[in-house]
Ligand SMILES: Nc1ncnc2c1ncn2[C@@H]1O[C@H](COP(=O)(O)OP(=O)(O)O)[C@@H](O)[C@H]1O
């Protein structure tokens with residue numbers, strides 16, 4: 017059915033960029049879900065909180081380095097520092113969670129680690145809510161404002177930075193998984209841990225690396241989120257966590273390119289998709305509908321294509 | 335001192351004791367075969383040696399070192415490679431990546447080892463970029479053995495390498511096993527195809543219901559009446 | 570997509586679609602009920618008589634946000650209530666304020682009500698937020714406990730869905746039916762904003778203010794060019810900002826709290842430096858300026874409170890600042906809260922009776938006494954109509970602009 021779009025080109029290109037922005041964040045976080053699922057067949061529900069902890073650590077680092085007082089080229093260094101601190105925090109948290117909450121349950125019925133994960137998620141969320149008396153923290157407002165582009169196609173600096181660094185991180189991760197010895201070991205463990213161990217792969221150590229890689233991505237996402245939205249709070253991991261999980265399912269859980277693609281599909285569905293629906297006569301879905309759209313997508317995918325929208329064979333990954 | 339020394343080994347699954355206290359040894363440079371009917375406990379024995387399952391009792395010594403409490407990846411590092419029943423190919427990894435996985439424990443240059451595998455199995459060289467899962471059964475068995483060789487093992491445990499292969503391919507596999515031995519490796523071979531296994535083996539053990547009932551040289555056992563009746567389809 | 574199993578798939582799709590509709594209904598806007606004014610019929614409030622043993626305090630409840638983002642609203646209000654009750658005794662009984670954190674949410678309001686009723690309070694100040702008020706009203710009504718909100722401004726508490734007005738609810742602040750039109754008039758006449766984009770919290774407060782403003786604004790000749798809701802704790806306002814950019818309104822009208830206004834205005838100002846911004850009492854808080862920094866500059870805010878001029882406000886303000894260390898205008902509704910507590914305490918003084926060494930309080934009489942109040946309070950004159958609406962004040966809306974990191978009151 018042809019629908020004449022009533023809104024301007026610049027509107028659509030703006031919404032497209034917005035979709036890519038949130039999509040980048042979903043994709044970065046989704047990688048952690050999909051990789052852990054790949055090796056452990058377990059949904060790491062605490063991953064949203066790993067993202068949240070990274071965001072808080074990055075906030076702490078930026079404030080310690082001068083916060084809103086930062087100016088000039090130092091800002092670039094400060095952001096790099098914040099990213100490193102955030103990655104370290106997310107990685108440490110994730111390693112501790114794996115060791116204390118998941119590894120002792122390896123081999124237990126599949127529900128056990130899932131419940132443990134939900135427990136850890138709630139624990140961390142309330143721990144941070146308690147520490148901050150449940151109030152929002154505001155990221156230092158240091159990222160230069162303004163935009164580049166021509167005519168109707170414009171993108172703000174922060175959005176460009178967010179999308180570019182997400183894509184760079186994902187490319188890096190993809191290279192690690194595809195091209196390195198560690199990446200091969202991860203893929204081997206995902207396919208068959210016993211056979212991988214017969215090759216000399218230390219399966220436990222490899223699983224820890226999977227958590228590390230996923231957490232590093234989440235840590236970066238935490239800082240990018242903070243710089244972009246500027247507001248963080250203890251409960252911030254919940255919705256992006258579920259959205260990222262949705263993205264991972266969209267792409268076929270266990271598949272790394274699938275998680276990335278799923279993130280962007282979801283980000284665009286919430287923005288461009290919603291506005292396209294609004295072009296239909298009689299439809300007016302406000303911003304508050306985005307979650308409804310995301311979860312309708314999740315339910316639909318689970319019903320019609322539980323292996324994800326891109327999957328051809330049931331066990332492909334990597 | 336034997337390269338591999340197994341004493342009074344017991345192993346099983348849950349309530350099942352599948353291996354009930356067996357002893358065997360393999361000397362450096364030998365081909366030793368373990369034969370027995372389906373369900374006798376042959377694979378379980380190999381799994382207990384390579385650490386895939388933890389022994390319930392007894393001792394396993396490799397090159398003078400106790401290995402019965404070690405994790406499989408640590409045992410591989412000592413120079414013991416296990417090609418499991420069903421080959422254990424990584425279907426999603428390419429043939430080349432499967433070979434690299436075989437050399438996972440090694441940090442040195444792999445060029446010569448790759449060349450050796452290509453020489454033994456020219457078919458693999460043509461299929462390097464293909465996912466392991468797309469290979470035929472025979473090619474997968476070649477890849478499994480080739481991959482195990484990439485670790486430069488001192489002892490190779492092979493679990494039914496001839497299973498499901500055409501007679502011609504079985505022939506090739508057995509020739510390869512002998513070639514490997516000539517190049518210096520030691521082999522513990524589990525086979526249902528007892529006739530061929532006994533032909534190439536220096537020594538052999540017969541396993542029945544988790545216990546060793548006969549032992550001797552390959553030639554001795556292939557002349558034994560009970561063995562001929564039970565495993566060589568005679569009588 | 571519709572393959573061999575086309576028909577069953579279609580059934581599933583329908584199921585998924587209906588699932589989406591249910592979700593949508595749960596978070597969508599509410600149906601318009603706009604009040605008929607006139608006649609007031611009360612439901613059946615469950616008034617009882619309570620006894621307080623000798624030596625026991627009289628308990629007055631408080632329900633409001635004491636943690637979370639909106640602690641900045643709830644805490645100063647609680648301090649003002651405690652100040653009103655401090656050192657007061659009624660026939661030898663001291664007054665104890667029992668405070669429950671309701672997080673400004675509907676769920677929180679209902680569970681705080683349950684807890685306060687169990688504690689045996691005789692009256693309540695609160696809830697603070699309209700969403701919590703609407704959720705808690707039936708419980709207070711059933712228990713016959715009168716509650717006076719110092720800050721709930723929504724239309725709904727005094728015009729409930731089912732038509733019957735809650736006898737146990739009153740408020741010392743003014744309804745958005747007053748704030749909305751005043752904002753609309755200000756937007757058109759003072760700011761000269763012909764078009765507005767409305768952004769609202771989907772709770773009772775946000776939707777109420779949205780409706781009140783929209784109606785009045787259009788009546789004044791303005792045009793609402795877009796309207797979009799958000800959830801509490803939302804931080805991503807990018808898509809809304811894009812829509813606003815596209816609509817090019819003269820004014821962005823925000824109906825919600827400072828906790829969401831802060832990230833919103835930062836994201837708005839990143840792309841639209843000059844569009845005018847107007848919001849209500851939920852945003853008029855020092856926390857907004859602290860959080861939004863330079864981006865808060867120039868924002869217009871309104872309060873459904875009179876321009877505080879009375880002597881009583883000065884006396885209260887001095888005392889409040891001395892006792893609590895909080896500035897009197899750092900957060901709104903503290904004077905209204907002080908008055909709400911005072912209204913309750915004065916009525917208690919009149920109706921509490923001593924009998925056999927116990928203090929007996931007839932809750933029905935307490936309610937009637939509170940309704941009869943005429944007080945020259947800290948926040949101005951207080952007098953209630955049959956719906957529990959405060960009709961005492963004369964100029965009950967004041968307007969502010971953020972200038973140099975502070976709220977500057979505008980002349981009207
Ligand atoms: N994973 C397993 N779980 C439980 N029982 C097993 C398992 N693998 C083998 N068994 C049992 O252990 C016994 C020995 O099996 P196995 O060692 O595989 O025999 P073989 O290799 O000689 O055919 C059999 O009774 C078999 O059913």
Ligand SMILES: [Mg+2]
Pocket residue numbers: 376377378419
């Ligand atoms: Mg077997």
